[in-house]
Amino acid sequence: MENLSEDIIMLIMKKVGVVDILLNLQKVCRSWRNICKDPALWRSIDMHSNYSYHIITCCSTTRINRTRYVMNDMIKHAIDRSCGQLIDIKLEKHFNVDILKYLTYRKNQLKRLQIVSCKKVTNKGLSKATKNMSSLEELHIYFGNITNAGLKNIGRNCPRLKSLTFDHQGRSIPTAIAKSMPELRHLSLFGNQISNRDLEAILDGCPHLESLDLRECFKLDLYGMPLGLRCSSSIKTLLLPNDSIADYQYGSSINRLYDTDDDDDDYRYVR
Template identity: 45%
Template sequence: MASSSSSSPLGETNETRNWLELPRDVTAMILHKVGAIEILESAQKVCTTWRSISKDPSMWRTIDMHNPGDLFSMPYSLEKMAMHAVDRSCGELIDINIEYFGTDELLQYITERTGQLRRLRLVCCYDVSDEGLSEAAKKLPLLEELIIIFGNITKEGLENVGRCCPRLKSLKYNDHGSLCFASDDEALAIAETMPGLHQLQLIGNKMTNRGLQTILHGCPHLESLDLRQCFKVYLGGALEKLCSERIKDLRRPHDSTDDYGFDTTVYDGFESCDDDSVVDDSVDDVFSYGGYSDYDDYTKLDEYYDLSDFDELFFGD
């Protein structure tokens, strides 16, 4: 018997999936994974069902405005789009990520419309100032996680966040590493105002051993500590032992940054270099100065000098 001309090859069907027939919760999950920008710019315009789901406040409890950073090529205003997304949350917003376009005005807009925020992510937001973050922090008593990757926030902003956000458990405060400059300002601000921290990431921070000791003393609940590219921290002896005993997840200054995901350019004050080209010569040079050449000898050094004075002994003020 001749086969029907309508028959399909083995394993193939003529059926097509009708996306409009998916359960509402499944569609909502798919749209949420698409992201806030794509929902507002295109997905909500597909059909009335998708638009209805896109206007549900539960869709906007988490707002991720991830973008490539090329703001001049975008045909829309990310700041206005973020404000519209915040409005749709109807006060239910608990997590927001703003990258490259965050400003003091946008932070004010966000905090005036939600008191439930648990997580705030500021990536390359150079238009967010200490004053702007400080004012926002006053309205974020439930904040548990703050992420600041590059930007202009200093110890002042950190201090005010610590004082206003007593539930803060996780802080990422990352910058470009520096081979020349040293400062414990931010470390002291963290240690003095954020005793409840469990996770702390300080990639590229300029703190010294003194700053690290202060953090370990002021943040007794720390379980995770990331010190990558903190080139003025020299672990060894008692300080190394203390970190190893206290911290479950410890990333050391010269550990790899391959999994970091952001620019790892290191600055030496005059020119920059890639992270992979940074050679760990500084520690050997320091120990050679005092007649010590390896980490075993560093233990001997630790027996005679208070580690809090380590940088002053070798580098001065």
């Protein structure tokens, strides 16, 4: 490891991820500590739910409520280290709108935001946060509580938005997409309850769509219908309601909670 260049070490760190950098790698030696402070390392931050499991299993005396505090503390520290260079962030489960506020206060030029099963991120909170995210080009929301009202505000706040994922949103019908996101190129509505009429409005309002994921949108009736022919002729990459979901990245396991009955303990990392 002593003969590795800084570029190679940084590449390894990016693969390892945020938690291991803060918990372990930055403590190896002074040179690694300096690399861990480089803002370039923090341009992309991925705080997926496996990290909370990692903390619980590696620190056996940490409980789930403590984990929420730890994860929020860690993500704030990672955002600080980006020094305004953050362009891509992925949040899962334990995060709330306070993290989005913290993100916008740091004046990052965010281009990609992914939110997975963050039930505490609300229409109001996300709408307010995106007022300071005019550079956003991709927004991916899975298993959330965002409704049509939130989408409407997001579309107004993010005129550069080119890619939207709005998957597994329960009974929320994303009709605001048609009126507020005319520049979309890529749209995923996996597992939503949209109708033929809703889809037709989206196609009318988003004339530049190149890819469209409609898997498990079982209220749609496209086979042999004019709307189905329109989709297949105008969309380059089209996934229909009954198409295979074998390559879909999220399953029912995303909603699993990790818990433990052990006593609390403090989590500490080197700032």
